[in-house]
Amino acid sequence: MSAEKKRDFQIVNHSVPRRDGPAKVTGKAVYVSDVKLPAMAYAKVLRSPYAHAKIVSIDSAKAAARPGVYAVLTSNDLTGLNLYYGHAVKDHPLIAVDKVRYAGEPVAAVVAQDERTAFEALEFIDVKYDELKAVLTPKEALDKGAALLHERTFEAGALRGFEGEVAAGRGSNICQESHLKWGDVEAAFARAAAVVEGEYYFPMAYAYAMEPYVAIAEVSDNGVTIYSSAQHPFMVRHDLTTVFKLPVSQIRLIVPFVGGGYGSKSYTKIEPLVAACAWKAQRPVKLQLSVEEAMLTTRSDDALTWMRTAVDAHGKIIARQARIYMNTGAYAENSPLVCEKATNRTVGPYSIPNVQIDTYSVYTNTVPASSYRGFGCAQVTMAGESQIDELATKIGKDPYEFRLANVAKPGEEFFPKMRPFDGTLKQDLEIAAKALDWQQTPPKGHGKSIGCSTSDAGAYPLTSTVIRVHADSSVSILTGSTELGQGSHTVIPQIVAEELGVPFEKVRVVASDTAITPYDRSTGASRTTTLMGRAVLEASREAIEQMVRMAAELLKIKTDAIEVVRGGVRCGEARLTWSEIISRYYGLPDGEVIGRAYIRKAGDFSKPPVFWETACTGVEISVDEETGLIRVEKLATVGDVGLAINPALAEGQDIGAATMGMGVGLFEELVYEGPQLVNGSILDYRVPRFSDMPRQVEMHLVENQDGVGPYGAKGGGEASLNSMPSNIANALYNATGVRIRRVPLTPEKVWRALKERQ
């Protein structure tokens, strides 16, 4: 797809202002939290105080009798619905059935005329529990005789998207396992010149999308309509077809602007519950979670990784082995896929001949874990990139030079059976090193680090689109890709405007309504620019082909005598714009031409992954040895994006992801004390603020047009997170000689480690 040269672009590869700019700066942008339907009622949720307990009885009569209450929903009265859903494993009841598996699990919901009435009725629901022993960590959950969260096996979700068998419910708390092996690891470690080995921890993190989960459902003779803050409306639709036993055509998901996702709004969350409320109450129902409730809905998998890596006498990495325990919480959600992705991503962006990775995703009585920006990769890159630095130090090499010598090369099949590497890591690393003045020794108390990662990204390639060219040459794009802030609704029309040669302003995006927009599997895994971008490019070209045939008919010439020019066609002296072709073809200044495209796992997309999402980040930190406080002083991001359709948006994704990674590196962590989450509020869960911002920031994009997306584009937006936590740990070592293998590197942890050193 990279026939076009970079300099030829008119609209693509330019930092066109965001399409949603005026709406978002004036307060007119509509999010689901802003939507109000006629006769809408409001739901509130009663949550379990216990981490693990049998539900002995629920008496909701008093609550139901309160004035203004329309319905109380419990698992007792949902006959007719299929209560269990899950795109990977159907283990998740839309409301607790017979037992609760984590503190905060929905047990009942009240639907009332307003939120306050619903909230006040919750305390009139009488639930009797019989508490069970809870398991809170993978270690506890895998102990012999540990209490089981799930006693039965489950059906696999139809859209699991991972290759492994469902392991959930087979008599242990293992939710899923994933194993990867090539070469002979034991033999390689036996002949290694040097080996490093260690145990690393990446915490439970909360994505904190500032708009908490929200959905509105309406159930009528036409089926179920839901407005939701979901990233993947089509996958939510699939789950709802099973809950309501309805055909696909009768479930409609509408997603307006979404107030942040970062993976946390991937897949089905509260939609089955709110739809069941609407079904029971027989009126539209809105369920708006608070941030505290959102924190009890989804988090990242935390991961404990044992890893060892070996080099030969020439400084070439010859083997890596890891065993990873991921804490998936009470329900599978997307963790089976996170488990598989973490396994693949543990290899890192390196060419390693002997690999063995064994990953276990384990059920515990904690908040369900699911996708979190770059899923799986951040968790294991913490271990992998720490270990690269440790190994370089051990053999007396500069960590940057050591990386240069070992990273996968362009076109190399560094991961067996996968797409050959489509990035240029050497170039990326060099840019990061230059940005940090790598050869310059930092001042006392400062340390530097450069890290990199690559992910098998793009998820499953199934995407379709329609573009409608109207008789005035304006265009409507029907796209299922949601606008989470990443800028998809700017990038997609840029591609169409470029292809059709029409002004960007004349291209409108109609988005994310499953009743109208064609199927798009998901908006995640950094896939939209590559897959939806490619789809709208192909649909534009298909529309052009049709209009060329129409022009040939109008001009009474053969199609091959027609040349496509910007905004229309030419044949000798004759020129026709798209508008003239359509109007003359139909005999009225109206009508349209419809271009379509279907992307599937074939052709350019037959070999996984869709692309390797690749990036480098570099930091210089300062360490206050008195207090243990680390500050990131300087940050460099290098996104290996093939071609940036909109460079400002691509850079914005990189720095946003890097900042999130910095947060986990320095202070973000959900903390459990016993079965209770103790920092489940933004008062207590610390995220980066203005004052944490590095004072020197350099953002770079590497554009070699080496992706399978439009004009050689590849996705970005997750990768700059991955190497940030390890960068901070490596830079701390560089500054102080102290190695910490558990993030976040809070002042207390750093201070204690510095004390121990002395």
Place this chain on the structure above:
Amino acid sequence: MKLSFLLNGRPTEVDCEAQETLAEVLRARLDLTGTKVSCEVQVCGACTVLVDGLPVSACTLLAYEVRDRSVLTVEGLARPDGSLHPIQQAFIDEFAFQCGFCTPGMIMATKALLDDNPKPTDDEIIHFMDGNICRCTGYVPIVRAIKRAAAQIQQEKGK
């Protein structure tokens, strides 16, 4: 109870209950949904509005506190002719938002800053804005937008 106040320059009267917050009254009763609610504990700044010119978290301010006072929300920022305020334009020009959920609060906090301190330094911007959280941008483009808006406002004043 009846609540009278000046909202975006217009005298406004609305029925509300004593326990309602300003954010609830603005969003649910007056359909001004530009003011966003996120943390509900006054730490994220998404709901920032100006009361008599000073930034306030509408999520935790009881509505009756604004009786007979002047409230400015993001909906009231554009010029009478509908053109964008220089702060709004600067946020667009500098790509200073992504999802946009923090943006109304961020813009109102910026308004309060620049009204008080028309030429803030980087340190002053960071100090003043530290009560507004953004999860998307890493803050860097927001600081650029604030500086751009400040310069633009100065330039317009000079004319």
